[in-house]
Amino acid sequence: MPRPEFQGKAGNVADATPENRVDRHAPSWALPYLRLARADRPVGFYLLALPCFWSVALAGLKTGASYPDPLLLLLFAVGAVAMRGAGCTYNDIVDRDIDAKVARTQSRPLPSGQVSLKAAVAFMLGLCLVGLLVLLSFNPFSIWLGLGVVPIVALYPFMKRISHWPQAVLGLAFNWGALMGWAAVLGSLGWAPLALYAGAAAWTIGYDTIYAHQDREDDALIGMKSTALRFGARTRVWLTTFYALTITAFGLAGWLSGASGLFFAGLAFASGQLLWQVVTLDIDDADNCLARFRSNRDFGLIIFFAIAADMALASWV
Numbered sequence: 001m002p003r004p005e006f007q008g009k010a011g012n013v014a015d016a017t018p019e020n021r022v023d024r025h026a027p028s029w030a031l032p033y034l035r036l037a038r039a040d041r042p043v044g045f046y047l048l049a050l051p052c053f054w055s056v057a058l059a060g061l062k063t064g065a066s067y068p069d070p071l072l073l074l075l076f077a078v079g080a081v082a083m084r085g086a087g088c089t090y091n092d093i094v095d096r097d098i099d100a101k102v103a104r105t106q107s108r109p110l111p112s113g114q115v116s117l118k119a120a121v122a123f124m125l126g127l128c129l130v131g132l133l134v135l136l137s138f139n140p141f142s143i144w145l146g147l148g149v150v151p152i153v154a155l156y157p158f159m160k161r162i163s164h165w166p167q168a169v170l171g172l173a174f175n176w177g178a179l180m181g182w183a184a185v186l187g188s189l190g191w192a193p194l195a196l197y198a199g200a201a202a203w204t205i206g207y208d209t210i211y212a213h214q215d216r217e218d219d220a221l222i223g224m225k226s227t228a229l230r231f232g233a234r235t236r237v238w239l240t241t242f243y244a245l246t247i248t249a250f251g252l253a254g255w256l257s258g259a260s261g262l263f264f265a266g267l268a269f270a271s272g273q274l275l276w277q278v279v280t281l282d283i284d285d286a287d288n289c290l291a292r293f294r295s296n297r298d299f300g301l302i303i304f305f306a307i308a309a310d311m312a313l314a315s316w317v
Contacts, residue, residue: 032114033123036092037085043294044088047207048174049080050300051200055181055193057307058257062192063185066315068308072184076177079134086127087153087173093120094157102218104286142183149176160219164230167208171201192256199249203296206242206274209235211293213283228283235283243274250303254310262313266306273299 022031022040038044053076057068092099092110096117099105109115115123135146152173159166178200182193205227212219212228213235219226231238247267254263277295282288 032109033119036089036109036115036120036123037127038088039085043297044084045080046297046300047204048084048177049077050297050304051175051196052076052080052177052181053304054200054300054307055178055196056185057181057304057311058192058196058253058259059182059185061259061263061307061311061314062257064314065311067311069185072181075134075137076181076184079131080177082127082130082134086124086131089120089124089127090153091157093117093124098222098224101222102215104214104218138180138184139187141187142180145183145189146176146180149173152176160224160226162225164225164227166225167205167212167227168201170208171204174204175200190256192253195249195256196253199246199253202242202245202249203299206239206246207277207293207296209239209242210277210281210283210289213289214286216283233283236278236281239278239281243271243278246274247271254307258314259307259310260314263306263310266302266309270299270302270306273302 022034026034026039034040053068053073056072056076060068092108095105096110099108100111106112110117110120135143138146152169156166156169156173159169175197178197179189179193182196183189209227209231212226215224216226216228218224220229227238228235247270250267251264254267273295277292280288281292
């Protein structure tokens with residue numbers, strides 16, 4: 001039984017949306033594992049899957065395809081669900097003692113006692129197997145490339161103990177799909193996916209800094225580090241810098257892939273979404289931070305549909 005003092009609002013995990021579909025519809029035996037995989041907070045799926053989708057679409061644009069390969073999008077979606085769940089479970093295993101000391105994370109399955117350590121490890125390995133099966137469906141170059149992210153993922157949860165820049169390592173890990181999608185289509189890499197990867201990593205540093213402001217005070221008390229603590233009152237300046245790098249790098253990736261004005265119009269619209277985040281951010285309001293963090297799903301979808309629309313237009317003219 002979970003300890004009641006660790007339950008979030010309405011009995012859910014503290015940073016999950018109240019009355020989310022998982023809490024409302026999942027069977028009681030599966031609920032702790034779905035929470036461990038963050039299925040009750042689906043925005044992370046989008047943030048992991050969308051760089052893969054961008055990359056598949058840009059590679060398709062480069063080759064003259066009229067739409068992104070639907071089979072590859074499906075495979076990357078399945079892989080994102082599995083590997084996001086595995087990664088979150090791994091992070092929770094490593095951070096279980098820390099999470100018990102932070103108000104926002106005390107209600108998570110491991111620190112609250114809803115799932116045992118042994119069960120969490122078994123669950124993580126099962127999700128990794130699903131991810132491996134997806135990876136093995138790609139071409140040989142993509143398989144080896146996919147394995148290359150493992151050391152970065154393994155390192156990430158330890159970074160906040162030694163550096164104020166764990167968000168940079170998260171950016172490298174979470175956006176590996178910006179390389180993978182291109183490789184899955186073309187069996188190689190190039191400057192366009194590298195530019196996309198660099199821009200996506202900068203984007204992640206930005207949005208995860210916003211997210212980390214929710215835990216700023218607790219992190220300082222227990223000796224954990226983050227860009228939120230590093231940037232402090234100058235967070236808006238840093239966000240502007242990283243988001244400007246994102247837009248610049250995405251523009252370069254689009255140009256190298258042969259994108260036309262429709263993509264760049266979408267990119268301009270997406271830059272307005274990032275500007276809204278910066279201008280309206282209140283780092284002392286946890287709800288404000290969480291809402292702006294979640295809005296990055298919208299930014300990512302704008303970018304994807306801008307590329308897809310450009311592909312369709314190119315096939316008509």
